[in-house]
Amino acid sequence: MDYFFTEEQSMIKELAARIADEKIAPVALEYDEKGTFPHDIVTVLAQSDLCGVYIPEEYGGLGGGILEMAIVVEELSRACGGIALAFAATGLGSFPILLFGNEEQKKKYLPDIASGQKLAAFGLTEANAGSDAAGIQTTATLDGDDYVLNGTKQWITNGGEADTYTVMVCTDRSRGPLGFTALIVEKGMPGFSFGKKENKMGIRASVTTELVFENCRVPKENILGREGMGFAVAMKTLDRTRPGVAAQAVGIAQGAFDYAIKYSRERVQFGQAISSFQIIQHMLADMAIQIEAARALVYQTCRHIDSGAKNISKESAMCKVFASDMAMKVTTDAVQVLGGSGYMKEYPVEKMMRDAKITQIYEGTNQIQRNIIALELIKESKKKQ
Amino acid sequence: MNIVVCVKQVPATTEVKMNKETNTIIREGIEAIINPFDTYAIEEGVRIKEQGGGKVTVISMGIPKVADLLRETIALGADEAVLLSDKAFAGADTLATAYTLSLGIKKMGPVDLIICGKQATDGDTAQVGPSLAAKLGIPHTTYVRKIEEIREGTIRCQRLTEDGYEVIEMPLPAVITVVKEINEPRIPSFKGLMKAKKAEIPVWTADEIAADESLIGLKGSPTWVVSTFVPQHNVNSEMIEGKPEEQAKILVDKLLSLQLPLSK
Ligand SMILES: Cc1cc2nc3c(=O)[nH]c(=O)nc-3n(C[C@H](O)[C@H](O)[C@H](O)COP(=O)(O)OP(=O)(O)OC[C@H]3O[C@@H](n4cnc5c(N)ncnc54)[C@H](O)[C@@H]3O)c2cc1C
Numbered sequence: 001m002d003y004f005f006t007e008e009q010s011m012i013k014e015l016a017a018r019i020a021d022e023k024i025a026p027v028a029l030e031y032d033e034k035g036t037f038p039h040d041i042v043t044v045l046a047q048s049d050l051c052g053v054y055i056p057e058e059y060g061g062l063g064g065g066i067l068e069m070a071i072v073v074e075e076l077s078r079a080c081g082g083i084a085l086a087f088a089a090t091g092l093g094s095f096p097i098l099l100f101g102n103e104e105q106k107k108k109y110l111p112d113i114a115s116g117q118k119l120a121a122f123g124l125t126e127a128n129a130g131s132d133a134a135g136i137q138t139t140a141t142l143d144g145d146d147y148v149l150n151g152t153k154q155w156i157t158n159g160g161e162a163d164t165y166t167v168m169v170c171t172d173r174s175r176g177p178l179g180f181t182a183l184i185v186e187k188g189m190p191g192f193s194f195g196k197k198e199n200k201m202g203i204r205a206s207v208t209t210e211l212v213f214e215n216c217r218v219p220k221e222n223i224l225g226r227e228g229m230g231f232a233v234a235m236k237t238l239d240r241t242r243p244g245v246a247a248q249a250v251g252i253a254q255g256a257f258d259y260a261i262k263y264s265r266e267r268v269q270f271g272q273a274i275s276s277f278q279i280i281q282h283m284l285a286d287m288a289i290q291i292e293a294a295r296a297l298v299y300q301t302c303r304h305i306d307s308g309a310k311n312i313s314k315e316s317a318m319c320k321v322f323a324s325d326m327a328m329k330v331t332t333d334a335v336q337v338l339g340g341s342g343y344m345k346e347y348p349v350e351k352m353m354r355d356a357k358i359t360q361i362y363e364g365t366n367q368i369q370r371n372i373i374a375l376e377l378i379k380e381s382k383k384k385q
Numbered sequence: 386m387n388i389v390v391c392v393k394q395v396p397a398t399t400e401v402k403m404n405k406e407t408n409t410i411i412r413e414g415i416e417a418i419i420n421p422f423d424t425y426a427i428e429e430g431v432r433i434k435e436q437g438g439g440k441v442t443v444i445s446m447g448i449p450k451v452a453d454l455l456r457e458t459i460a461l462g463a464d465e466a467v468l469l470s471d472k473a474f475a476g477a478d479t480l481a482t483a484y485t486l487s488l489g490i491k492k493m494g495p496v497d498l499i500i501c502g503k504q505a506t507d508g509d510t511a512q513v514g515p516s517l518a519a520k521l522g523i524p525h526t527t528y529v530r531k532i533e534e535i536r537e538g539t540i541r542c543q544r545l546t547e548d549g550y551e552v553i554e555m556p557l558p559a560v561i562t563v564v565k566e567i568n569e570p571r572i573p574s575f576k577g578l579m580k581a582k583k584a585e586i587p588v589w590t591a592d593e594i595a596a597d598e599s600l601i602g603l604k605g606s607p608t609w610v611v612s613t614f615v616p617q618h619n620v621n622s623e624m625i626e627g628k629p630e631e632q633a634k635i636l637v638d639k640l641l642s643l644q645l646p647l648s649k
Binding site: 011012015018019022023044047048049050053062 | 571572573574575576577578579
């Protein structure tokens with residue numbers, strides 16, 4: 001399908017596809033097995049200039065938007081959804097700066113992210129604040145020119161590997177979510193360390209750790225926006241990055257489909273390729289229909305956001321839910337098409353099925369997304385009356 | 386450091402098809418790519434430049450379409466690329482090619498290092514690199530698997546041999562031909578691709594490099610391809626068993642029975 005990409009977007013897609021096919025695919029299963037961080041691939045991405053696709057040119061990026069980010073995530077995820085996350089989670093960690101950073105902060109942090117010299121991460125979740133993000137308990141109190149942070153963030157992607165962290169903290173507990181503040185914390189700041197590294201079901205090449213703050217001193221100029229804006233920073237960021245999760249889902253599903261259809265042409269049972277059985281054909285057709293529908297929704301949502309539209313929460317949630325549910329179904333079917341081979345680690349589809357699952361969970365579970373969508377729909381309906 | 390990298394366009398296939406009547410390579414309908422070995426030469430040139438500064442210029446002799454491939458080399462980090470293209474160059478063998486390339490390189494001004502791939506995947510002769518060095522009157526080393534050092538007008542490199550490697554040092558300017566062990570070619574950068582799209586590839590004709598008409602193209606090519614075939618390696622091996630002394634005796638007896646000419 002022609003999605004009417006600009007010439008630059010097509011070049012970005014081709015370049016990301018080359019990296020996926022030539023550099024990531026050959027090592028994806030090994031990284032999954034070992035669960036180590038793909039430093040060599042991050043270097044390749046840095047050299048390619050793609051780390052800065054969504055960052056304005058004045059800060060060393062390529063000046064694209066959410067669509068460009070999604071194109072890269074999708075292509076990389078075709079080869080490995082986990083490795084792609086080093087790039088995607090850096091986007092998640094960078095958007096608070098892109099959206100709410102002042103000129104100095106942008107100049108200080110974005111060029112190194114655009115060049116791929118540094119990765120970023122986003123710290124919201126805590127042990128008692130998952131879906132209920134308003135429950136965060138990490139505090140920051142002003143002491144002279146510094147905020148002093150105490151608390152622990154949990155399950156932070158790129159934890160330990162990133163240099164730049166955008167972290168949501170409570171600066172005024174009495175005000176609930178209106179007392180949250182977003183701060184930029186740098187690796188190496190005194191009192192900032194990394195806790196437990198998680199052992200995960202999928203996206204095992206991505207690193208997920210705790211961020212531990214023990215009287216961690218962060219200069220007060222590292223505040224994003226103003227005190228009390230933290231919750232808005234987090235929500236507005238997630239509205240823009242959920243299409244990235246959706247693109248990851250589309251990429252993983254496409255990778256599984258590509259493998260399944262090739263396998264079905266080669267596997268012979270009852271004297272014929274299994275691709276000659278109508279039931280297999282229909283499974284493949286349904287997989288392709290679902291992938292294409294999700295992709296179209298993702299791209300269109302990205303364009304909607306890039307156009308500067310104000311109301312984007314519902315659309316962003318819709319594309320994340322649709323694409324991630326699709327990816328779970330398509331990867332499960334891909335395993336089915338391969339039969340027993342699909343269940344074996346020698347073949348890539350069981351990994352894709354494990355990788356797909358996370359897209360239904362993070363950046364807001366699909367249940368929470370449906371809540372967001374339904375509430376918006378009800379609001380819209382009320383307005384019409 | 387002024388570095389020149391020589392590249393050739395080859396068909397994108399390992400199975401080269403020959404025209405049985407003319408004994409030339411069939412190029413129609415096959416995608417053209419940069420000779421894979423030359424991609425290592427480009428990468429090495431760009432790495433030397435990145436470490437020590439300088440300029441990488443790519444040169445090729447070929448049909449006008451080769452300009453597209455040369456543009457790709459800009460995306461891979463080359464600063465400039467020049468195409469030598471003229472009807473008069475057509476039908477060149479390795480000798481005429483080396484002569485033509487040498488004139489193109491001379492026209493560029495002073496050069497410190499010339500890098501070629503070890504051979505082209507179509508002709509497989511491995512002759513152009515060394516011939517080019519001879520035409521330019523400078524030293525060369527083939528099958529370079531690693532450059533150990535470039536310092537004060539000399540280069541020291543490791544030359545791959547069948548059972549290991551040799552370390553060779555020679556004065557610059559010089560020609561090296563490289564093997565795939567030397568590096569891992571990069572994927573182009575986005576900014577490189579943009580630069581490549583806009584790059585102008587100058588085309589130099591026979592006149593512009595002041596070529597002697599009798600030394601270029603078919604006229605300048607003494608090579609006659611009589612026939613082409615894939616050599617059959619039929620090695621009949623026989624394992625000799627027994628204790629070492631017994632094996633030695635059997636082996637010596639066998640060798641003597643072959644009545645091989647022995648040199649003193
Ligand atoms: C691999 C991985 C990487 C992650 N990376 C990051 C990161 O980089 N930064 C970051 O801040 N966070 C990150 N997270 C956290 C992630 O965003 C949360 O896990 C997610 O938001 C869900 O929270 P929870 O796990 O606490 O689940 P819970 O909130 O405990 O939910 C459990 C179940 O209850 C359901 N549920 C909860 N509340 C409701 C409700 N009101 N209505 C209906 N159903 C509900 C949920 O949908 C879910 O099915 C990551 C998580 C994982 C697993």
